[in-house]
Amino acid sequence: MTLTHMQIKELLDENLKHECEGIGPDKVCVRIAAIGELPTRFGDFHIFAFYNNRDDKEHAAIVRGDVTNAENVPVRVHSECLTGDAIGSLRCDCRDQLKAALKQIGQMEQGILLYMRQEGRGIGLVNKIRAYGLQDHGYDTVEANLALGFRDDEREYSVAAHMLYSLKVKSIQLMTNNPRKIENLTQHGIAVNGRIPVVIPPNPHNEFYLRTKAEKSGHMLDNLGKLHLQEQGDRPLLEGMNPEQFAQLSQE
Ligand SMILES: [Zn+2]
Ligand SMILES: [Zn+2]
Secondary structure, eight states: OOOHHHHHHHHHHHHHHHHOOOOOTTTBEEEEEEEEEETTEEEEEEEEEEEEHHHSOOEEEEEEOOTOOOOSEEEEEEEEIIIIIIISSSSOOOHHHHHHHHHHHSSSSSSSEEEEEEEHHHHHHHHHHHHHHHHTTTOOOHHHHHHHHOOOOHHHHHHHHHHHHHHHOOOOOEEEEHHHHHHHHHHHTTTEEEEEEOOOOOOOOHHHHHHHHHHHHTTOOOOOBBBBBOOOSSSOOEEOOOOHHHHHHHOO
């Protein structure tokens, strides 16, 4: 089942008039502004583009099937990463995570990927690249981390929660390895009925996880030997990780 033209028209009409008190401390309110079909190499989707009342960021939802009034809809929250998602940077694994999630959802009846347009989880491109630059010049990782020290996770969850309300989803299963994400969405009134682990097949670019996880717990190095910045809210589970390594993922 996919969305009908009638449903799309109704959603757009309703959203034109939508007003609410807003969600979270920032009183975030979003509206679906446009909907279009999006065939991809991972399957057929609709893309929903959102307007929001707080900043100029145009968040998006990549939607598989008809999710209106649906229960237990698989949902992945992905934070934009220009360098990883679009350029294929090896300093992070955002592209692998995005691909794995879209591939998984593309094979399901229904599912949603929320694409949050907040580079580096809200720190912005400039700060992210600043941290890269500091690391390139041998600055200590503490300083690089300082440049990254003002993430706005709270906002991300408020916006994500409202986007799910706008999509009229009744309950979700969160695609995450991080139980804290479930808590955060639940606090904003989303019914999270379960968790689907995101599993990434190992390849030469992400096997560093396995290695660093095994060798030095706590610190993530990328495959350039530099501190791995955690840009997504949770780490992926790589095929081949043992239960102990998986347990560590959820604690970070
Ligand atoms: Zn609203
Ligand atoms: Zn990234």
